[in-house]
Amino acid sequence: MDDERVRVVLVDDEHLVRMALRLIVDGEPDLVVVGEAADGDAAVGVVGEQRPDVVLMDVRMPGRDGLSATEEILGLPEPPRVLVLTTFDSDEMVLGALRVGALGFLLKDTPPPRILAAIRTVATGEPALSPAATARLITAATGPHSSDARRASRDTARGLLATLTERERETAGAIAEGLSNTDVARKLDITVATVKAHTSSMLAKLGVENRVQIALLVRDAEE
Incomplete structure (x- = not known):
């Protein structure tokens, strides 16, 4: 094989x-x-x-x-x-x-x-x-929710994102926009290798598995 x-x-x-x-x-x-x-x-x-x-x-x-x-x-x-x-x-x-x-x-x-x-x-x-x-x-990210549920999700997401460095939060925001690693690097004026390093660090700190879940947390924090 x-x-x-x-x-x-x-x-x-x-x-x-x-x-x-x-x-x-x-x-x-x-x-x-x-x-x-x-x-x-x-x-x-x-x-x-x-x-x-x-x-x-x-x-x-x-x-x-x-x-x-x-x-x-x-x-x-x-x-x-x-x-x-x-x-x-x-x-x-x-x-x-x-x-x-x-x-x-x-x-x-x-x-x-x-x-x-x-x-x-x-x-x-x-x-x-x-x-x-x-x-x-x-x-689902922008539509109406129960105010209590929305507030709880927002507070949880904000607490998790607060554990990130400023540069990691900027990277998370760019990921939430649906940008590729190359586009994130271009937007933030950093290298693709740095984007990957920030992403790996965020996955560990946030306790998530992938970029989609990072984006969901950013969306929750913004509600």
Whole structure:
């Protein structure tokens, strides 16, 4: 097996869906499916055995759901990136997936080329969200909430962001704007290596898994 290929695990309760995804993924020279699972518990086991780079995770499955499984998987040593692929796109589903650490969210009717592009994107540590998911994220971040819940989220987020240095907070703000590492570096007049160093430091200080969760904290703090 070519060690340079992105190793993928497929998690979906429907065999035909897994079969179709396997055909799509294995047809690419730089990607390979190394395991499958039909529910959340099996997914945790397969990921532990195969140590993939990316997990394509369904959400609603018999038994353990994908969000719970994602949370446990991301708690493993050197966890994979998780890309949620589902038929459901409710606000709660999108935010739930991102808050537990998923790095991407796509609907199952997404064209195969975009699914493949998303796998490659999340494998590098960058987020990959469908247009529908992005719109719902923005709506949820700016729309009406219970004032008590909004205040609690805001206070928690502000407390966490207060642990960052001034430069790290500036980097977090740029990440929340959806900028790439290159664009963040250009905006703040620093090197890409410095952006990556700030990001790694922020992940540790904030106790989050990825850039999407940093952006969510910034959004919460601004409400």
